[in-house]
Amino acid sequence: MIVDNIDILKKHVPTVAGDSVSFAELEEHVRAAESWLRNNISGSALYDFMEMNIEIPLHGMLLYKMQRVISLRGFENAVPMLNLVLTSAGFAVTNNEKVAPASKERVADLREGLKRECADAIEDMITFLETDETYTELWKMSPSYSFFSDTFLPTFMLFKNYAPYADSVASIFPKCRLDFAALRGKMRSVMAGKITGATGKKIVLELIDGMNSDTLSVVEKKLLEPLRFALAAYTLGLNDEGDSFINQALSIIKENADDFPDSGLNFGGHEWTDSPIINMC
16 A cells, blocks of 8 residues: 555544544545555556555655545545444534534535545646656556547647637636546547548548557648647637638648548538538537
């Protein structure tokens, strides 16, 4: 385990103070949080590596960030059961003369606060992994790294760089990594529909392959730019902006037809206008 004692939890969750709770009472939830992190975020290769090298100072920064995620998620999941006991008459809330149980509202507020902190901690950890080359190869094996590898915006950092922000999309604009992950279905739909429908499947597959293998040509990199803006815009429901960037992409393909000889696109006989020449789905 990466979090195996109450002192680590206290470091990351101020609510755990003094001798208020023992590690034994939280261990089941901590183990569940570690499994969740391993299976859904870090990947088994990176998690196992950290577990084996937990005492090496070089990895202290990443260890701290992983422990923070585990502590916050584990404690948040444990909160509903910490003051409940099973009696012959059913579940009851524990109480004594010195400490009274908190209201449902305060417990709910606590859980929401822990969820927000955990989301921030996840974002902080993944941002670190995306910028520190020490763990690149292990990180590439994780489900979070490859989650969007079949789109033009495989990371949250990239999405934020290309997504147009407007008041009209404020409610759906992803605020953290977990919000971004929830967009996967929409992004894949846009890739298969509007993007592929405009540029053709062959170009899309070649660009994704070039991205993942870091072998994009200069012209392909130029084409990828407006397609990334288009993908972000369409994902947020900003269709006019998306259409505009698709037009830019089609202009690049037209101007560099020799670089895309097998695209399947035929510009002959079409009058070039401000509207996409390919019927958008």
